[in-house]
Amino acid sequence: MRDTFPLLDKVPFPAIRRGKLETLQVNVGYRCNQSCFHCHVNAGPNRTEEMSSETVDVVLDFIAGRKIATLDITGGAPELNPHFRRLVREARKCGAHVMDRCNLTILDQPGQEDTAEFLAGERVEIVASMPCYLQDNVERQRGKGVFDASIRGLKRLNALGYGRGGGLMLNLVYNPQGPSLPPPQASLEADYKRVLGEQYDIVFDKLFVFANMPIQRFGSTLVTRGEFDGYIDLLREAHLDANLGGVMCRNLISVDWRGFVYDCDFNQMLDLPFTRGARERTHLRDLVDDDIDGNPIRVAGHCYGCTAGQGSSCGGALKEAAE
Ligand code: SF4
Numbered sequence: 324m325r326d327t328f329p330l331l332d333k334v335p336f337p338a339i340r341r342g343k344l345e346t347l348q349v350n351v352g353y354r355c356n357q358s359c360f361h362c363h364v365n366a367g368p369n370r371t372e373e374m375s376s377e378t379v380d381v382v383l384d385f386i387a388g389r390k391i392a393t394l395d396i397t398g399g400a401p402e403l404n405p406h407f408r409r410l411v412r413e414a415r416k417c418g419a420h421v422m423d424r425c426n427l428t429i430l431d432q433p434g435q436e437d438t439a440e441f442l443a444g445e446r447v448e449i450v451a452s453m454p455c456y457l458q459d460n461v462e463r464q465r466g467k468g469v470f471d472a473s474i475r476g477l478k479r480l481n482a483l484g485y486g487r488g489g490g491l492m493l494n495l496v497y498n499p500q501g502p503s504l505p506p507p508q509a510s511l512e513a514d515y516k517r518v519l520g521e522q523y524d525i526v527f528d529k530l531f532v533f534a535n536m537p538i539q540r541f542g543s544t545l546v547t548r549g550e551f552d553g554y555i556d557l558l559r560e561a562h563l564d565a566n567l568g569g570v571m572c573r574n575l576i577s578v579d580w581r582g583f584v585y586d587c588d589f590n591q592m593l594d595l596p597f598t599r600g601a602r603e604r605t606h607l608r609d610l611v612d613d614d615i616d617g618n619p620i621r622v623a624g625h626c627y628g629c630t631a632g633q634g635s636s637c638g639g640a641l642k643e644a645a646e
């Protein structure tokens with residue numbers, strides 16, 4: 324796989340700084356039951372990186388000590404980490420809102436039979452990948468059988484009360500199939516709701532629309548196909564300064580499976596560590612008593628993936644631009 328960072332590092336991006344820390348996004352490991360083409364984590368069944376019980380303790384200390392409002396758990400398939408449920412339970416006891424970036428198909432896997440019930444019991448918000456409402460498109464990107472398994476997962480979540488307005492939030496995630504900008508979030512959400520409702524009797528709360536990041540497997544494929552520069556140009560031409568205020572790195576830090584900190588999940592995947600003083604890398608335990616408001620954010624050409632057009636953040640299109 325080609326490393327796209329040397330190319331991205333040559334692309335200038337406006338300087339931005341952190342605001343108030345609200346969300347801790349924790350990547351608990353790269354193991355996944357799927358290996359999707361666009362995956363910016365390069366996750367898959369053979370990855371072995373996994374957050375340890377000791378590092379989960381550091382995460383929980385940080386949430387309690389800093390009174391973090393939201394814990395956003397990602398992977399891989401986060402549910403495969405053996406400490407996942409303890410992390411969720413203890414974070415909930417601290418009063419944090421917990422989000423699980425769930426791929427839906429995991430809910431069908433051996434050993435995960437009661438995961439959906441567990442998530443509902445802990446009132447965990449589910450953010451689920453569903454790159455299209457059409458079977459062919461989903462399976463081209465995510466593999467054969469993924470669409471049916473995803474529909475089964477959604478039906479199961481609906482049966483538990485998810486997506487029905489009772490507080491169990493079920494949000495879906497769309498990203499384009501290739502090197503293009505995503506369509507407007509509001510109209511695509513309406514299409515998703517109509518098709519999934521009419522054809523499968525499925526309901527959900529919101530659709531989050533993301534641009535693909537020119538990193539990892541997707542970025543490498545762009546380089547191989549000679550499409551990398553064209554995609555960066557597309558993102559740069561669509562950049563809006565107004566989106567700079569809403570990018571997720573202003574209010575979030577991303578933590579890797581070892582406990583090291585990054586400005587966002589994408590920087591984590593590029594191995595661009597959070598910079599603080601003279602430290603080359605910062606561990607989460609070093610930040611428990613450190614106020615990082617105003618800290619400069621590590622930016623490069625991939626950041627245009629967050630600011631192009633309607634923008635992309637961990638909650639989909641940035642509000643102002645999406646309306
Ligand atoms: S399900 Fe998610 S984490 Fe797993 S390979 Fe696909 S995109 Fe990556």
Ligand code: SF4
Nearest residue numbers: 570572587589626629
């Ligand atoms: S990729 Fe997006 S979230 Fe990450 S540092 Fe760049 S602008 Fe911020």
